[in-house]
């Protein structure tokens with residue numbers, strides 16, 4: 017048994033590291049320990065570097081429109097290192113009938129573009145009159161109901177791009193809770209959004225809309241989690257290679273059993289993906305509505321080509337399921353950020369698998385590479401053979417917020433209400449993106465500090481740059 021601590025954090029991915037960073041910078045006297053199962057931190061955030069090519073095993077970047085993420089970058093000095101790809105300069109495509117269709121960047125421009133017939137555009141306005149759907153509809157059912165079926169391929173591409181998911185399974189209440197609330201409260205999404213804009217304008221709180229930028233780092237996304245790990249003292253503040261097997265309450269707070277022994281603390285923070293949290297939480301609150309949620313797994317096939325191959329401008333493209341293609345889409349990595357390929361070369365990353373096609377992940381690397389290249393060659397102009405290729409297989413699945421997920425959240429919220437000294441965040445709990453993780457991890461750290469009465473140092477707020 018080690019010294020009794022103020023806080024134990026379980027999970028050394030971005031969520032756990034953000035909690036540790038916030039505790040360390042805001043309350044230097046607060047004694048915490050971050051316990052991580054694998055031999056390195058970062059969790060899903062991992063970068064692959066080989067022969068001058070830089071590719072991502074996990075996330076490719078995050079938008080710079082989240083105040084908590086901007087603050088984290090400013091506090092760590094990463095704001096001076098970050099590289100940005102502004103959305104307004106980088107188009108995205110949806111592959112329709114085998115061709116790349118450029119997707120305009122705003123809903124108004126999408127409606128004006130000749131992507132769908134005028135009758136389908138008028139049907140979108142049906143949202144103003146149509147009654148909200150009862151129950152827990154899937155994304156596909158909800159979009160078809162509110163805006164008409166013509167928008168389905170675009171919605172499919174969006175949810176393939178974010179969740180690698182199946183919009184016939186994802187629940188609208190879980191993936192877009194704010195929009196669903198607008199629909200329920202105002203009877204229409206369009207009316208609800210218009211009213212919100214009008215209220216903001218009237219109260220003077222309306223901000224000029226600026227298109228955000230995708231953010232990463234010259235050496236890849238792993239720089240973010242490496243930088244957050246740097247200040248942690250090994251052995252005292254950070255234990256690696258140390259899976260937690262059980263948690264329980266005791267009279268002074270929490271007892272955590274790990275592969276390296278027993279640890280105790282006054283407060284406990286779980287910063288784990290939903291499916292890694294549930295077995296631990298099951299030990300303290302058995303009436304769980306589910307023991308796991310579905311996950312989508314992907315593989316990334318990375319291709320490097322010489323100067324004779326040219327990528328179209330933009331971020332890349334996504335393919336809706338109705339196109340029946342081998343890959344989910346392709347990211348034009350060397351367009352997005354500098355230094356991703358040797359001078360004069362290009363690199364792009366093609367995504368395979370996802371919620372609908374887990375069977376494709378069982379293919380060996382050579383077969384997957386061949387099929388991905390055949391697929392991409394039908395869309396991009398790629399003379400000659402690739403100079404570089406590799407298959408990256410992330411160790412993390414992407415949590416799928418499907419039907420029944422709402423019940424799990426209600427159960428979690430009740431558990432947190434009954435246990436004020438417990439916090440839960442991490443991959444899938446409050447969304448799935450980097451910004452969601454940082455935002456909820458900062459909230460967790462603030463809750464811990466407010467409860468512990470630790471002396472909170474006023475965080476230095478540096479300028480925010482767009």
Ligand SMILES: Cc1cc2nc3c(=O)[nH]c(=O)nc-3n(C[C@H](O)[C@H](O)[C@H](O)COP(=O)(O)OP(=O)(O)OC[C@H]3O[C@@H](n4cnc5c(N)ncnc54)[C@H](O)[C@@H]3O)c2cc1C
Pocket residue numbers: 026027028029030031032051052053054057058059060061073074075076077078258259260261287288289292314410412413414441442443444448449450451453
């Ligand atoms: C393939 C892929 C692509 C993505 N692309 C994007 C993107 O482009 N943009 C974006 O914003 N987001 C993206 N994401 C999501 C983003 O990566 C996650 O939101 C974020 O990394 C989750 O961080 P986390 O710390 O909550 O969880 P994780 O990164 O999963 O970290 C959890 C940590 O807990 C550890 N752990 C698990 N069980 C235990 C245990 N029992 N004891 C101790 N430690 C344990 C794990 O080893 C892991 O290190 C992507 C994710 C994936 C998988």
